[in-house]
Amino acid sequence: MTRNAQALGGASARWVETLPALVAGLSRDWSLTLGPTLHGGSSSYVAEAQTADGEAAVLKVAMADYEPIAGEVATLELAQGRGYARLLAADLSRGALLTERLGLALGRHGYGLERRMQALGQALRAAWRPLAHPPTALMSGAEKAAWHVGFAPQTWEATGRPCSERLLDLVLAFAQRRGGAYAAEAAMLLHGDPHEANALADPAAPGGFRFVDPDGLYAEPAFDVGALLRDWTDELLTADPLALGRSWCEQLASLTGVPVEAAWEWAVIERTSTGLLLMKLGAEAEGRRTLAVAEAWAKGSA
Structure with a gap:
């Protein structure tokens, strides 16, 4: 992810620099306890999380100017958990969403x-x-x-x-x-x-x-x-x-x-x-x- 962001340059490269503060702000606003980072994604930061009421969740923050999440959020909202992970929270301005945590791929x-x-x-x-x-x-x-x-x-x-x-x-x-x-x-x-x-x-x-x-x-x-x-x-x-x-x-x-x-x-x-x-x-x-x-x-x- 970091390599791709640096290769793209511009907003994506700057996004890597601001990511720690962005994640900290989301964790505070959504009352999350963060767990391990989930590797394998090429255009977003993904990590395990736990909500204030103890629900296992996944936090995703999309790379700036590279992976718009509006379509993803709209789909999850329309699906309401049918066939998809349930959407728990979303913030399009920060390119972030929180979903329930499912099992292995x-x-x-x-x-x-x-x-x-x-x-x-x-x-x-x-x-x-x-x-x-x-x-x-x-x-x-x-x-x-x-x-x-x-x-x-x-x-x-x-x-x-x-x-x-x-x-x-x-x-x-x-x-x-x-x-x-x-x-x-x-x-x-x-x-x-x-x-x-x-x-x-x-x-x-x-x-x-x-x-x-x-x-x-x-x-x-x-x-x-x-x-x-x-x-x-x-x-x-x-x-x-x-x-x-x-x-x-x-x-x-x-x-x-x-x-x-x-x-x-x-x-x-x-x-x-x-x-x-x-x-x-x-x-x-x-x-x-x-x-x-x-x-x-x-x-x-x-």
């Missing part, structure tokens, strides 16, 4: 991949929910698709065209299709960034998991399924990426009840944009591996 339980996929599918179904009105604080599925239409070609050019033009054209076609398919009446509150590290054991339901760190999105549930397939690059590259990726997509779609092709189109979009983002951030090796899978997927997509 899914990836730390030693489960095989099939079981982890099942757990993620079940957790997503429990977290998705329709709302009476589209939330103004969250991006819609149409807006997310439009974001990709802008981001992908611009970043492709800026990073030296690291994937084929055929893949880029496919991403743009898929994004336009998914954007056109958006219907507010069929949309649901989604996580937006589901993966194994964001699914934590639910102390109240042994064997179950709830989510943390949502981006927040109001879109077709197929988006979250497609977003899951940004992961597991190592496994995909040691097999036939297309055959295995399609198999996983079909399995996850069956578990969650979403249309396979919609999930697949979002998977191609999200994996390609993730690869381009990694290239932009300087993680060239991982970016090229991520894009190599997307290239294989493009050969079997229309």
Whole structure:
């Protein structure tokens, strides 16, 4: 986290210098007793905490100018603990939130991949929910698709065209299709960034998991399924990426009840944009591996 902040410079670098005072102020205002820092985050300070009434909690303070938390807070407020950690307090002006403390992340339980996929599918179904009105604080599925239409070609050019033009054209076609398919009446509150590290054991339901760190999105549930397939690059590259990726997509779609092709189109979009983002951030090796899978997927997509 500190290295990333210093690399970004500006407000993010200054944020590191002011963080101790910021955390001390939040601890005082929210009557918290702080515990160990939770490592692994790249853009926020996260620590165990205990509230004045003894509840186990987690304090998160987002890096200035890098990780806006408005979408996260809005999602947790709307979810009210259903499928997510309960939100206990939030202060957008200080980029901070306090949630209940859940258990270990899914990836730390030693489960095989099939079981982890099942757990993620079940957790997503429990977290998705329709709302009476589209939330103004969250991006819609149409807006997310439009974001990709802008981001992908611009970043492709800026990073030296690291994937084929055929893949880029496919991403743009898929994004336009998914954007056109958006219907507010069929949309649901989604996580937006589901993966194994964001699914934590639910102390109240042994064997179950709830989510943390949502981006927040109001879109077709197929988006979250497609977003899951940004992961597991190592496994995909040691097999036939297309055959295995399609198999996983079909399995996850069956578990969650979403249309396979919609999930697949979002998977191609999200994996390609993730690869381009990694290239932009300087993680060239991982970016090229991520894009190599997307290239294989493009050969079997229309």
